[in-house]
Amino acid sequence: MPRVVPAVIRTLDILELFLDHPRLSAGDITERLGLPRTTVHELLVTLVARSYLISEPGKPVMFRLGMPLFQLGAAFAGQLDLVREAQDVARAVAAACDEAVHAAVLDGADVIYLVKADSTHPVRMVSAVGRRLPAHCTAVGKVLLASLSPADLDARVGGGDLLGMTPDSITDPDRLRAELDRVRAEGVAVDDGESDSAVRCVGAPVRDHTGTTVAAMSVSAPIIRWTPATHAAWTRLVRDGAAELSARLGYRVPNRPR
The missing domain is CATH 1.10.10.10 (Winged helix-like DNA-binding domain superfamily/Winged helix DNA-binding domain)
Structure with missing residues (x-):
């Protein structure tokens, strides 16, 4: 070696x-x-x-x-169709809801934000392009963790207490696993003030041509604009946005048996 x-x-x-x-x-x-x-x-x-x-x-x-x-970062980004396509889709979703939209990938036990489309509202968030956050504290991160095999998940989050970013962060690994089961069942994840106490997020998976979850997209908004109606609307938007980005990356929804 x-x-x-x-x-x-x-x-x-x-x-x-x-x-x-x-x-x-x-x-x-x-x-x-x-x-x-x-x-x-x-x-x-x-x-x-x-x-x-x-x-x-x-x-x-x-x-x-x-x-x-x-220049090195631009060269790297230029190799990623994901970044270019995610920027277009994120801007469209942000325009539809006038809230911040993110696309992120998993790196170890963290997420790294590749794209952020801002809303017209002046809102400060912990997320930023290139920023790294603990995956289990974010909607995009939960989506990505939920796509892992049990062995891969164990290797990344371990068995001890997890780092919390707010009082609402999930720090118990067993509770996180239960939350990821729910994410798999529903197809979306929610950050309920777990990375920023003043912000709520909903995220959905982005898949490539092989069907592998390679990224996640989210809509983030302050709690003052987070209502059952907006939550439902933004969930539909982020699902549609993630599906559009997946299609651009070559993903095709499998034919369902009739």
């Missing part, structure tokens, strides 16, 4: 800090990663020389991500 290169791992650790922090100083990076000051300095000099980081003079000098990382 080829060995990993420690210097590369440390470099990637530095870059990944910027997923949650738009600007960091050398001191911030040293403290967060627990690396020697000289090591951080050398890696930062290299990253700046290759323009992967940009240094902003000040006291202290601050660093932010550079253009090559955007």
Whole structure:
């Protein structure tokens, strides 16, 4: 088995800090990663020389991500038909309900948001494109977890208590499994203030040409606009949106026996 290169791992650790922090100083990076000051300095000099980081003079000098990382991200996104198609469908669903619409994929025990179409209402949400959240706390995440085999699910969520984001988050694995059974039966998942106490979401699965659930789509809205009527309407919209995106990815609903 080829060995990993420690210097590369440390470099990637530095870059990944910027997923949650738009600007960091050398001191911030040293403290967060627990690396020697000289090591951080050398890696930062290299990253700046290759323009992967940009240094902003000040006291202290601050660093932010550079253009090559955007180019790499754009190249990756360009390979994903899912992202392009999801953007179109999410915008259409958002226009129909005037609420925020997301598309996300599963990565380990987390979801990563690929697409977000905003509503015209000024609402702050914990979700954002590129943001990672615990899957079990979100509607899209529950949809994706519900698509896994029991062994795969166990490997991702384990048997201990789960991290909660709000007082309403599901933290008991057995309760989560029961919730996922309901999601499989109903074909949709609900985030009832589990990732953000002020927001409710409903999500549905997105399938590719093989019938595999590869993503999930959701409609999110503040609780002040969440009523039984809007819940029903948004459930229909997200089902239809997810079905449209699935069709664009080549999924065809199996013929049912008559």
